[in-house]
Amino acid sequence: MDVTDNSSSKKKDVATMIDAYYASLSEHEQEGYAVATKMLGSTFDVVKTRGFLTWFVANQTSNEK
Secondary structure, X not given: OOOOOOOHHHHHHHHHHXXXXXXXXXXXXXXXXXXXXHXXXXXXXXXXXXXXHHHHHHHHHHHXX
């Protein structure tokens, strides 16, 4: 699945993945993302971050096994 696809049918799946990604972060990492969201506002897109993309690839690999 392309996580950058903006079709309405995939938005719910992407939101679920983002929630799972945030849940996997340490408290310190969550604070960092909160600062980034506050400072960058609408220009911040967690789906395009290196951390999320790395997590996404790792989860896709583990789900295929």
